[in-house]
Amino acid sequence: MMKKNNFYLPLFLVALFLSLNCTSKDKISFHKRNQKIKVAGGDIYSFSIGLSALMCQIISEENDQCQTEATSGVSENIRRIQERENDFAIVPEYALKKYFYADKTSYLNLTLRSLLSLGHSSFYIIVPKGTRYKKFDDLDQIGIEQSDTSGQKIVKILDKSNKIRMLKTEGILKSVEDFCQKHDHALAFMDTAPSFLISFIKKACPIREIRLSESEMNRVIHQESSFRKVSDILSFKDTQRKTIERLATRLIFITHDAIPGDVIKNILSEIQENFFFIKAYHLSLRNLVFIGCFKDMPIPRHIGVSWFLQNIAKEIGSSAVPISQYIPQTLDVVATKSQLEKGSLALTSLEFNNNIVTATKTQNTLGKSQTNNNPNPAPKETETTQ
Known part of the structure; x- marks a missing residue:
């Protein structure tokens, strides 16, 4: 009997090693094909495609870590998230309510996560x-x-x-x-x-x-x-x-439940870091077309990101400065622990609206530390891949 157990012991150890190796963070796949992060955009000339590209720039230091895919619009973005062909998408709040929350028990509703509100x-x-x-x-x-x-x-x-x-x-x-x-x-x-x-x-x-x-x-x-x-x-x-x-x-940045919690935590940290970056450096943009006399005024609440990118491209060379350094000061960070722990988040609920944190728009906050300006703690690592 002892010899038989000794025979199976090496096999058991090999199986255990493979199991641990496959479940390590480095091996976690976002979806079944283990591809790079994909952000579903919209029509190639739409606002969403520009914002999706901007989010990819924030998420990854190297462009090949994230790619933006043009789609026919909201309904295709929803389908791609549902089928996990894409990892993130930007969808209007009304569309989320119309498609996602009509049936609170639907598969799509139960697997949706809302991460950020990206202006209007x-x-x-x-x-x-x-x-x-x-x-x-x-x-x-x-x-x-x-x-x-x-x-x-x-x-x-x-x-x-x-x-x-x-x-x-x-x-x-x-x-x-x-x-x-x-x-x-x-x-x-x-x-x-x-x-x-x-x-x-x-x-x-x-x-x-x-x-x-x-x-x-x-x-x-x-x-x-x-x-x-x-x-x-x-x-x-x-x-x-x-x-x-x-x-x-509102425009909402969404994902599905197969994205691990630690990945979301890293992405949100990267977004918040870039989000506050412009507070320290936006004075250097005073000569840009859209900034005008902005050195004496707060950055506007509803600046257009597509329009923003167009003017950036006109004023500086595309390779001069990483675009992630020019994130508009309008991102509403919605990254509370409760929103990431389970399932989806009803965008029309009181909890969602109370947790929206709007960036301070006055020059007086420029000297404050990021700690003081970041009221939302990083989310807990709560999810694993399926």
Whole structure:
């Protein structure tokens, strides 16, 4: 009997060694194909693809550790997260509520994690310059991207008489092309503020913006709590810094439950480190187009990241400074322990909204330490791969 046990002992030790080796942190795979970190973006000309690329720059020091993949939009981002083809995605808060939280017991809902709120995506309506349209009630046709569920929801709520025909296209470029060629309808879309798309469209055709009234915005917010009013700066070149209110929804950085807790902890630490980096160095950006006289003013709350990147590219060589050093001071860090311990997080819950931490926007905080400015502790290592 002793000889038989001695025979199996080496086999047992080998099996134990292999088991421990396979479960070590270095061998943890994010998904079944053990690929690099993947961030699902959006249409190649959309805001999300630029923000996804920015997040990849923050997450990894070397570009080959993270890649951004263009998608057709929100629904594909959701599918890719569900099937773990991608590890992270940026999805509007309204879309999360619509798709993820309709059924709290669904597989998708139980495996979702919300990590960060990355500012807002604002609602815009433009019409050809010189047309008869003056206000929203004058409109009868609105072009809109097929995957823009947030914009479509706003239009449906505002269309009290159900008279507006939505002309849905498969991409934002097609929407812009139809709008500029036909001159017979409005164009609605979600973008950051200031809008990179409006700057892009102005080069193609003359336009005029239709702004929603206070009562129209309140009606949307009353019917759908994931929308809110935000103050958008009209122009950074305008010395008076005029602002207007727009409807907006938060952009949420999400992942799935197969990402290990220690990986999330490292990613969030990297994001927070870069997030505070601009506080010490943003004065060196005073000559950039969008900064203007910013050395005497706080960085705006809803700066557009796509627009931000475009202007960075114009002003400095792409290889001059790592883009991760120029993270806008608008990231809302949502990284509490409770949010990462189990399952998903209902974005409409009181807990979520109470845990949003908005960065201080005044120059007076520049001298404070990162410890004082970082109210959210790093999350506990709670997850293992499946």
